[in-house]
Amino acid sequence: MPVQGIRTVAAARNGVGAFILPCKRMDFHYCDWAGSSRGMVSFLRSALPSFAKANPQIEIRVSPRPHKHPVVKGHYINGREKAICVRNLEPEQIFNKANLLKEASGEKLKRTKKPVTSINDSVRGIWSPYHGDIKTV
Amino acid sequence: MRPSARLLGLEVPSSRTLYVCSSCRQEARPRPILARQFLRNASTSSGSTPLTEKVRRKLWGTENPPGMKDPYGGPGALEKKLRGNQNVQEEGAGEIVEAAEPAEVAEAVGREDADYVPATSWEGIEKIGHLGGWENYPATQSDEYSPFMLKQKLTKREHIYLAAHQTAVELCLLHALKKPLASIYNVVEHDKSVFKMIWKCKIQPGANGQWEGVVYPNKQTEAALVYIFEQIGGQPEGAVAEAAGETEQAEAEAEASAEELDEGAYVSETSGLPFFGYQDVRDKGFLSLALNDPAVKFAFLKRFSQLSGHFPDPIIHPTSNVKEVVDLILKSFNPKPTKLADQLFNKASLQSRSNVKIFAKKQRSSDRDEEMGRKKVIEAELRARGLIA
Numbered sequence: 001m002p003v004q005g006i007r008t009v010a011a012a013r014n015g016v017g018a019f020i021l022p023c024k025r026m027d028f029h030y031c032d033w034a035g036s037s038r039g040m041v042s043f044l045r046s047a048l049p050s051f052a053k054a055n056p057q058i059e060i061r062v063s064p065r066p067h068k069h070p071v072v073k074g075h076y077i078n079g080r081e082k083a084i085c086v087r088n089l090e091p092e093q094i095f096n097k098a099n100l101l102k103e104a105s106g107e108k109l110k111r112t113k114k115p116v117t118s119i120n121d122s123v124r125g126i127w128s129p130y131h132g133d134i135k136t137v
Numbered sequence: 138m139r140p141s142a143r144l145l146g147l148e149v150p151s152s153r154t155l156y157v158c159s160s161c162r163q164e165a166r167p168r169p170i171l172a173r174q175f176l177r178n179a180s181t182s183s184g185s186t187p188l189t190e191k192v193r194r195k196l197w198g199t200e201n202p203p204g205m206k207d208p209y210g211g212p213g214a215l216e217k218k219l220r221g222n223q224n225v226q227e228e229g230a231g232e233i234v235e236a237a238e239p240a241e242v243a244e245a246v247g248r249e250d251a252d253y254v255p256a257t258s259w260e261g262i263e264k265i266g267h268l269g270g271w272e273n274y275p276a277t278q279s280d281e282y283s284p285f286m287l288k289q290k291l292t293k294r295e296h297i298y299l300a301a302h303q304t305a306v307e308l309c310l311l312h313a314l315k316k317p318l319a320s321i322y323n324v325v326e327h328d329k330s331v332f333k334m335i336w337k338c339k340i341q342p343g344a345n346g347q348w349e350g351v352v353y354p355n356k357q358t359e360a361a362l363v364y365i366f367e368q369i370g371g372q373p374e375g376a377v378a379e380a381a382g383e384t385e386q387a388e389a390e391a392e393a394s395a396e397e398l399d400e401g402a403y404v405s406e407t408s409g410l411p412f413f414g415y416q417d418v419r420d421k422g423f424l425s426l427a428l429n430d431p432a433v434k435f436a437f438l439k440r441f442s443q444l445s446g447h448f449p450d451p452i453i454h455p456t457s458n459v460k461e462v463v464d465l466i467l468k469s470f471n472p473k474p475t476k477l478a479d480q481l482f483n484k485a486s487l488q489s490r491s492n493v494k495i496f497a498k499k500q501r502s503s504d505r506d507e508e509m510g511r512k513k514v515i516e517a518e519l520r521a522r523g524l525i526a
Contacts, residue, residue: 030477045481064497
């Protein structure tokens with residue numbers, strides 16, 4: 001019986017193989033009555049169809065939240081969620097906030113201290129005293 | 138010759154405390170008689186000759202130079218005022234006053250007026266001078282404007298019904314009398330007795346909502362209304378004269394009989410109230426009148442807008458009867474705000490999107506549990522523990 005090689009599938013590596021957007025769901029809450037939701041209502045009426053069309057991989061839920069300020073919530077694949085209050089904002093500003101949540105990784109915001117970060121091991125490997133030439137001081 | 142500064146300084150020793158230059162001191166101080174004797178120029182001998190006159194004489198080289206004596210056009214405002222005050226003081230002291238200038242006299246007379254009250258604001262004071270624009274002139278008769286429609290729109294639903302009923306009765310009458318419908322626009326408001334007669338009329342529209350079938354309360358009212366609308370529609374003079382005697386009697390009788398009818402909807406104080414205080418229509422048969430004929434529709438809408446102040450612009454073309462017009466106006470009184478969820482549900486661009494979910498109600502954690510399939514488990518557990526029935 002001839003040996004048959006196992007067919008490999010592409011590993012999910014961000015940016016290399018298939019890309020999965022960390023943001024999996026977005027909730028849009030608004031109030032029909034309150035004035036702080038004016039921009040949000042306008043955004044949902046005019047910009048939501050194009051936003052939903054541009055991001056088919058994100059589940060979008062629109063629900064009222066009476067007598068509360070409007071909120072945009074992002075749910076991420078790491079289980080976290082981020083919420084932004086968009087009270088009294090214009091539709092364009094809300095669109096920017098929605099884009100911010102869409103592009104976020106879902107991680108907590110951290111200060112980047114080093115210019116380059118990687119999850120891969122160092123190419124040079126870990127230093128060992130038992131390897132390499134004898135060093136003369 | 139001018140006196141020396143040293144000499145002057147000795148004369149007024151107290152002025153030494155303040156520094157004044159010698160030339161200024163000399164100009165300000167009256168010259169001593171001794172010093173005047175040494176003045177060579179004869180023109181300066183009179184002390185009242187002003188400096189400008191002296192300069193003029195010097196320039197022209199003669200004692201009587203041509204031109205005005207005072208090149209600045211007389212004494213200034215401050216000088217006049219000072220002189221005026223001096224005059225008043227002199228009057229108070231009982232001394233003989235010299236003849237003042239006419240302007241000053243007028244001013245003094247104005248001040249002595251017993252009725253004079255100084256104004257504290259511009260209101261009521263005569264306006265002097267304007268830019269010459271139309272708005273600067275006082276209003277003339279041609280500037281008066283009275284709008285065709287009511288200045289203030291009717292806001293009560295009963296009044297809208299009354300306006301529509303009045304319009305319908307008027308147009309039905311004109312239609313029956315075969316008079317031009319446009320003639321009713323000239324009557325902005327009927328007399329109270331005429332309106333009462335119109336109010337008591339009912340309308341039974343024809344089979345297809347035809348504009349006929351005014352039901353009068355009695356014969357007298359019919360005669361009176363026909364007479365009035367013959368005049369409104371424009372009748373030959375002879376016919377009017379013939380009918381005048383009969384209709385006057387008919388009107389009086391109609392008035393008397395109208396008293397007997399129910400007056401429940403009538404308010405006694407009717408001054409300034411729309412429709413003389415009548416609260417509602419007696420019959421709503423006029424609502425089914427058809428507006429298919431463009432001429433009738435135009436006449437109805439124009440008269441209705443004249444009486445009510447409302448114009449049903451959005452449904453002018455599709456409307457087919459009076460009820461639709463009235464309903465639209467009544468709807469605009471209290472427009473119910475539409476929910477955003479309903480608008481989004483009806484949006485075609487969102488209906489086709491599979492990744493968009495729209496909820497009409499607030500989503501709670503229980504809704505989330507139900508969606509995830511946990512609700513059954515939770516309820517079963519609660520029931521088992523006897524926490525819910």
